[in-house]
Amino acid sequence: MRAATIAGFFLPLAASIALPRPDKVDYEGYKVFRLNTEHGLAQVQEKLSTINFDQWNIDSSRHIDISVSPEQLAAFEALGLDFHVMHENLGRSLAEESAVKSKYKRQINDDAWFDQYHPYADHEQYFKDLQAALPDNSEFITYGKSYEGRDMFGLHLYGVDGPGKPAVLYHGTVHAREWITAMVIEYITLQLVTGYGVDNVTTSFLDRYDFYILPFVNPDGFVYTQEVQRLWRKNRMPPPPPPANQSCFGLDVNRNWDQEWDGNPLGASPNPCSQTYRGEYPSSSPENQALTALADKLGAGAGIKLFICTTSAPCIQNPPSPRAPPPTNSIPHRFDWHSYGQYILYPWGHNCTLWHSSSGAHQQLAALTGDAIRTGANGTTFTFGPSCSTLYATTGSSIDYVFAKAGAKYSYTIELRDTGDYGFVLPPAQIRGAAEEQWVGQQVMLSLLDEVLFDGEGPA
Numbered sequence: 045m046r047a048a049t050i051a052g053f054f055l056p057l058a059a060s061i062a063l064p065r066p067d068k069v070d071y072e073g074y075k076v077f078r079l080n081t082e083h084g085l086a087q088v089q090e091k092l093s094t095i096n097f098d099q100w101n102i103d104s105s106r107h108i109d110i111s112v113s114p115e116q117l118a119a120f121e122a123l124g125l126d127f128h129v130m131h132e133n134l135g136r137s138l139a140e141e142s143a144v145k146s147k148y149k150r151q152i153n154d155d156a157w158f159d160q161y162h163p164y165a166d167h168e169q170y171f172k173d174l175q176a177a178l179p180d181n182s183e184f185i186t187y188g189k190s191y192e193g194r195d196m197f198g199l200h201l202y203g204v205d206g207p208g209k210p211a212v213l214y215h216g217t218v219h220a221r222e223w224i225t226a227m228v229i230e231y232i233t234l235q236l237v238t239g240y241g242v243d244n245v246t247t248s249f250l251d252r253y254d255f256y257i258l259p260f261v262n263p264d265g266f267v268y269t270q271e272v273q274r275l276w277r278k279n280r281m282p283p284p285p286p287p288a289n290q291s292c293f294g295l296d297v298n299r300n301w302d303q304e305w306d307g308n309p310l311g312a313s314p315n316p317c318s319q320t321y322r323g324e325y326p327s328s329s330p331e332n333q334a335l336t337a338l339a340d341k342l343g344a345g346a347g348i349k350l351f352i353c354t355t356s357a358p359c360i361q362n363p364p365s366p367r368a369p370p371p372t373n374s375i376p377h378r379f380d381w382h383s384y385g386q387y388i389l390y391p392w393g394h395n396c397t398l399w400h401s402s403s404g405a406h407q408q409l410a411a412l413t414g415d416a417i418r419t420g421a422n423g424t425t426f427t428f429g430p431s432c433s434t435l436y437a438t439t440g441s442s443i444d445y446v447f448a449k450a451g452a453k454y455s456y457t458i459e460l461r462d463t464g465d466y467g468f469v470l471p472p473a474q475i476r477g478a479a480e481e482q483w484v485g486q487q488v489m490l491s492l493l494d495e496v497l498f499d500g501e502g503p504a
C-alpha cells in the first residue's frame with residue numbers, strides 16, 4: 045500500500061479556526077427560523093417587512109430562512125408566523141462548529157481531518173501534504189492571486205504517461221461561508237491520491253484524466269468568514285467608486301464570469317450591496333480572471349471533460365425568484381421542513397427556456413449520479429436538472445462559462461448537503477457523510493465520462 049503519510053517532523057497546526065479580530069461579529073442570541081410560505085408568500089413578506097432580519101435562502105416559494113437578532117426577537121414572535129427553529133442560538137451553534145478538538149496528526153490518511161473544520165493555512169498545508177503523498181503524479185499549482193494577494197492554489201493530479209490528458213476541474217468555496225465544500229473536495233482528492241496504484245477504478249481515473257482541484261476559489265472571503273463574519277458570502281473587493289454605497293464590499297465570484305453576465309435581470313444584481321452583486325463588468329475580479337485563464341488554458345489544451353462547481357444550499361437571491369405559488373385547489377399536504385438543498389445542476393443558468401444539444405447527456409449523467417448517491421450512500425436525495433429552470437436564474441456563472449466558452453463536455457454545479465436543518469452552519473459531525481456520498485457520486489460520474497449516454501434521439 046502506498047504510504048500516504050507525512051511523518052518524521054512536526055509542524056503544529058494553527059491552534060483554532062480563528063484568531064478573532066476585534067471587529068468579529070458576535071451572533072450570541074441570534075435565532076435562525078424557517079418560515080412556511082406555501083400558503084401565502086406575499087402575506088409572510090408583508091409581515092416581515094416590519095422587522096430587520098437576514099434572509100439565508102434564495103427560493104422563497106416554499107419557505108424563507110432568516111436570522112433574527114436578539115433585539116428583534118419580540119417583534120418577530122409577535123408576527124405570529126408559522127415557523128420552525130433552525131438555530132436556537134446561532135452564536136452557540138457557531139461555537140460548537142469550531143469547538144471540536146483537533147486529533148488530526150498531520151497524516152493525510154488520518155481520518156480525524158474530517159471531524160472538524162480548519163483554518164485556511166491548514167487547508168493549504170493539507171494540499172501540500174496530499175501532493176507529497178503522490179509526488180510522481182501530481183504538482184501543487186498556483187494560478188493567480190486573490191484581491192488581497194493570497195496565492196490561489198490547487199492540486200494537479202495525473203496518471204500513466206504524465207500530464208496532458210483531458211481535464212477534470214473542481215472548484216470549491218466560491219461562496220465564502222460554504223465551508224463544507226472544501227472538506228468534500230479534500231475527501232475526494234484524498235481518495236484519488238490514496239487509491240492511485242492501489243484500487244483499479246481510481247487508478248483508471250487518473251490514467252485517463254488530469255485532475256485540477258481548486259478548493260478555495262474565493263480565499264479572501266473564506267478567511268473573512270473565519271476571522272470576522274461567519275456568514276460572509278462574496279469576495280473582499282471594495283465597492284466601485286462613488287456614487288455607490290461605500291460600505292458594501294465584495295462581489296459574487298459565481299456571477300462575475302464573462303458568459304451572459306447581464307443576460308437575464310433575474311440572474312444577478314448590479315447593486316454592490318447585494319449578496320449576488322455581479323461586479324462592474326464581466327470578469328472584473330482577480331479571482332475570476334485567474335479562474336478564467338486556467339479554464340481557457342485547459343479548454344484550449346486537451347479539453348475539459350468534466351467541470352464541477354461545489355456550493356451548498358441555501359443561498360440568497362436578490363431580487364427574489366418569481367415562481368408561481370402552488371394552486372389553491374391543490375391537494376393539501378404536510379409542509380416538509382426539510383425540502384431544499386442537494387441539487388445537481390447543469391447549463392443553462394441564465395435562461396430557463398433554452399436547451400443545449402447535450403442537455404440529454406447531462407441529464408442522464410446527473411440522474412445516474414444522483415441514483416448512486418441515493419441507493420449507495422445513506423439515502424441522500426439530489427434533485428437534478430438544468431440550473432435555471434430547476435432552481436433559479438444565475439447569470440455570469442461558472443457552469444455556463446466553462447461549458448460554453450471553455451468547451452467542457454460536462455459542466456455541473458453540485459449543491460451539497462444541508463438536510464435543511466442547519467443552513468451554512470453544517471455541524472462537523474456531518475462532514476464525513478457529506479463527503480462520502482459525493483465520492484460515491486464522483487466514482488459514477490468519472491466512470492461514464494467517455495460513454496455515449498444519450499444519442500440525441502427522443503426524450504432523455
Ligand SMILES: *[C@@H]1O[C@H](CO)[C@@H](O)[C@H](O)[C@H]1NC(C)=O
Pocket residue numbers: 244
Ligand atoms: C486490477 O487489475 C489487474 C490488471 O488488470 C487485475 O489483474 C486485477 O485482478 C484487478 N483487481 C481487481 C480488484 O479488480
Ligand SMILES: *[C@@H]1O[C@H](CO)[C@@H](O)[C@H](O)[C@H]1NC(C)=O
Pocket residue numbers: 289290291292317
Ligand atoms: C449603505 O448600505 C448599508 C448596508 O446595506 C446601509 O445600512 C446604508 O443605509 C446604505 N447607505 C446608503 C447611503 O445607501
Ligand SMILES: *[C@@H]1O[C@H](CO)[C@@H](O)[C@H](O)[C@H]1NC(C)=O
Pocket residue numbers: 307308394395396397398
Ligand atoms: C431565453 O432564450 C429564448 C430562446 O433563445 C429567448 O427567446 C428568451 O428571450 C431568452 N430569455 C431570456 C430571459 O433571456
Ligand SMILES: *[C@@H]1O[C@H](CO)[C@@H](O)[C@H](O)[C@H]1NC(C)=O
Pocket residue numbers: 422423424473474476477478
Ligand atoms: C447518514 O450518515 C450519517 C453519518 O454520516 C448518519 O448520522 C445519518 O443518520 C445517516 N442518514 C441516513 C438517512 O442514513
